[in-house]
Structures are given as structure tokens and as C-alpha cells.
Amino acid sequence: MVDAEDAAWPRWVLFLAWGGFVGNFIFSLADHAQNGFFYEAEWIPVASSAFAVGFLLVFFLVPVNRPFFVACALVLLVQAVVGLLGFYYHTAANLRGPSASLFDNFVYGAPAMAPLLFPNLVLLAAIGLWVLLRVENLNRESERTLAKPQADSDDNG
């Protein structure tokens, strides 16, 4: 069991979110390839999820600084917008689908709920980011408080 106060916990959460975005990248690429990317907007989720994969992967490759957390949060915000935009596009496409039956359009047409995986994963990643930032701040503070008495005793000595 991973301790919730340990930096490993948010890193696992971020890893799960990263895996989800890898899935989103593959599925949005494969699903829209069925249309041959007929509409250029079909590249939007591919591109955005690729950057989400890149930004979340960095947490496991190199040490990150506070501005990177902000940059990552902005990238995640874009993912949420893309997901909602996808929900709108898929629903709109199904509402004017080729079939006379609306039910058939939703069953065989563009998956209306699939783009909502983007905001779902954003929530998961946001939890990971927030906790990781909090843990790192706590660690920094405790390092500072540990270093201060030692500096004081050095001054006295």
C-alpha cells in the first residue's frame, strides 16, 4: 500500500492519468483514421492528447519545477476543453446522421460519450498534480525548518 502522504501516491495517480491519455491518443488516432481524418478538426484530440502524454511523462523523467506544474495545468485545461468540444461535435454529427432513426445514429455513429474521457482524465491528473505539489511544498518546508536550527547553532558556535 502506498502512503497517501508520500510523493509516490500522486506519482501513481499521474501515471494512471498518463496511461489514460496514451489510450486517448491511440483511440482518437485509430477512430478518426476510420474517417481518414476527413474533417481537419479530427486532428485536435490527437494533437492535444499527444501533448498531454508528453507533459505527464516528464514527471517520471526529470525533476520538475513549479512553473512546469502551471504549464502542465494549462495543458490539462486545454484537454478538458477539447473533450467538451468533442462531445459537442460527436453529438451534433449524430443528430444530423444519415440514418432516419436517431437511436441508430447514436449507436452506430460517432461515440458521443468517448470525448468525455478527456475531462475525466483531467480530473484524475489534477488530483495527482495538486497532491504532488502539496507534498513537494511540505518536503521543502521541512527541509528549511531542519536546516534553520543547524544554521543558528553554527552562528552561536
Next chain:
Amino acid sequence: LSFRPVFIAIVIGTALIVAGYMVNWYRPRIVTQQPTAAFVRASGKCAECHSNLQYSVVHEYELSVHAQKRINCLECHAPAAGQPSQDHHDFVITTRW
């Protein structure tokens, strides 16, 4: 302020986009360059179901002159003006041909 993490993230993201674009670029033009999205989808979707339901139909098509000339399923099975039509798994096809 170090831009190294952002730089690494952008490189990974761009590499993935380029890889995806290349995969799509190397697909046969006859599959991707169609007049409508339904025609693009028809290339794979028709064969996907019918190879399970009626493999003979797909195999017959593969051996046909239509396949040699890269004629799409929907080019023949889409309803012409005035022809009766029916819904068929997100496609509209004619009931008479």
C-alpha cells in the same frame, strides 16, 4: 527558471503527432481521398462486418474487377436519386441495384 521539462514535453508531444500523421499519410490515397466521410469509412467498415457474416461476398469483391479498379462498396450500394433506400449501420444503402 528551467525550460528543460517543457522542452522535453513538447518534443515528446510533437514526435507523437508526427508519428500519427505519418501513419495516416502512408495509407492508400484511394482510401482516404473520398468525396464524403461515409465513403472513407465504407472501405473498412463494410469489410469488417461482412467478412464475419458473409466472407464469400468480401472474397468475391477482392477477386473482382471492382477491387482492381479500387471501386468503393458505397459507390455501387449508395442509393441513386429515386431509388429506395434503407438504414444500414450508420450508412444509407439502396435496397435495389
